Amino acid sequence: MAKYVGSTGAYMWSNVTGPGWENATGVPVDSTGNIAVTGNFDNAIDFGGGALSTAGSGDIFVAKLSGATGA
Numbered sequence: 001m002a003k004y005v006g007s008t009g010a011y012m013w014s015n016v017t018g019p020g021w022e023n024a025t026g027v028p029v030d031s032t033g034n035i036a037v038t039g040n041f042d043n044a045i046d047f048g049g050g051a052l053s054t055a056g057s058g059d060i061f062v063a064k065l066s067g068a069t070g071a
Contacts, residue, residue, distance in 0.1 A: 002014035002015075003035070003067065003070060012070075013069060013070040014070070015047075015048070015070050017041075017045045017046055017047060018041060018043060018044045018045040018046060018051070019043050019044060020041060020042035020043025020044060020045075020054075021041065021042050021043075022039060022040075022041045022045060023039050023040050023041070024037050024038070024039040025038050025039045025040070026038040026039070029067065032067065033067025033068065034064060034065065034066055034067045035064070035065045035066075035067055036062070036063070036064050036065075037061070037062070037063045037064075037065065038060070038061070038062050039060070039061055040058055040059065040060050040061070041054065041058065041059060041060075041061060042054060042057065042058045042059075045061060047061075047063045047065070048071060
């Protein structure tokens, strides 16, 4: 995932989330710039709090990321 400044496209931050594939299906942003992400993944995914593993061939996720840092 990555965040860029909306008005200029300047890079802000990015992170690598897992060894498999990830697919974001919804990415709303709140009034303070925080990001909520929904989607699905295969293998494992890590948003910074430790890896989550799939229960089978794929799973879903919901994550909230700081707009300022991606934490």
